[in-house]
Amino acid sequence: MIGVAEVDGGGGAEVVLWHDGNKVWGIQADDGETYISGDVPAEILAKVEEYASEENGEDDPDYFNAILNLGGELTGYDCGNGFSESGPKPFEILDDPDVAAVLNGFPAALAAALAGKGFTASPSLDGYRTWYTAATSVPGLTAAVAIRIHRANFGGVTITGSVGIQSAAVAEVLSELPETARLASSSTDAEFGEIDDCRFDPERQLAYPVSHSMVAARDIGDGVDWVMKYLDGPMATWFAERSDVTGLVSRAKTTNVVRGQQNVNPRRLRATIAFCAAHGHHDAAADLAQWYLARTESHPIDSTSRASAFDAALREQFPEYARARYQQAERASGGPTSAM
Incomplete structure (x- = not known):
């Protein structure tokens, strides 16, 4: 039991x-x-x-x-x-009729509003949030909006939100990694190809996710407006910062203090490298991998040996990426290096 x-x-x-x-x-x-x-x-x-x-x-x-x-x-x-x-x-x-009206009506109302931005309702990727996805200007990159809709403890319905960018190719690449190349904390590095995500509080000023409450059908419109306010405001900026490969690479290099050290988010960085390698941005992938391997600090869930094994796995899977990495070695040594 x-x-x-x-x-x-x-x-x-x-x-x-x-x-x-x-x-x-x-x-x-x-x-x-x-x-x-x-x-x-x-x-x-x-x-x-x-x-x-x-x-x-x-x-x-x-x-x-x-x-x-x-x-x-x-x-x-x-x-x-x-x-x-x-x-x-x-x-x-057994829901109160007002709560049932919100639970039944809000997802469709939000879908109608998001359709104007190119988003369509998608199957839930994690089993507990409602998902809407849209193509982006970067081939192979998908934008996502995830809304958690749940019954509030003292009546009504509460919603929280987040956005993300993902790629089916990233999910495939990372799922095929050997165990030695994976991060230490989970069996899969990116379960559904997520590259980066952010809740509706990009500056992370609050201890808990920002939320909005609805108690009856009359509140559904306000709930939709609340989501759209974030998508038209701070989350629009968030998406814009990741609207091309240069932006993705720049965000992948962002560091935060983890256990007293300045460290990058290894899931975001690995997913970015995998996306670039899988979609023909081989030089960008190689440069980001080299930058990461040259760092002296390792995130608690990564290590130099794991990162090196990740690099080796990508070289084996993507010949053009391997070629770009060997060309880096040639430039660094001042002479030709044979490709393996």
Whole structure:
């Protein structure tokens, strides 16, 4: 039996596995700290790490909501949230008619508004947010808007939002990496080809994601306006900064302080290199890889050996990328270097 517990006001959440009256394992978040008991499967720990970085990024992981999301995935019930479309539904939520009207009407109303910006409703990529995607001016690059729609604890519906850029080619490239070339914290470097993302608070001035509440159908229009305000404002700037390969590379080099060191986000950087290599921007990919390998600091989930193995895997998969990397070596040595 799998149990899920939440103490919302205190910031506590727990997922546990019981068998024959004994607790087999548990993973708990309490006031920003995580606690593990028993032999928690590696795939469960990896999933928690993935969920924790989705809302706030790797530099500010949210383990409270990550453990609740895990509970929803394992049991089909996630406190305050809707259920997935497929599979058995062991629970039923009897919504207030006003809440039901918002849950049923808001996604379609938002889709209609986003259609004016070229976005269309897409299948959920993570199982708990509503997704809308659009092509960009960069071939192979997709823009995404992800809205989390969930029942508020004290009535009504609350929404939070984020944007991202992704590429199917990146998902394919990173899924084929050998284990030695992967990042240390998860089994997949970019589950659905995400290159970069940002919640509706690009300056990260707030401890929690900004949100908007709706209590009845009459509020749906205000909810749509709230989303569009961000997409027409700060998130439009965010997309513009990533509207070409030069912008992608520049953002990939952005550093933040992680455990006392200035470090790049290795997922964003690796995804950018993979995108450039897969879409013919071989020199940009090679230059970014060389810049990363020359750094003296490594992010806690990456290392020089892992980064080198990642570079080697891309050389094997993309001959033009390999050629660009060898040409770099030639320039650095002042003479020709044979391509392997």
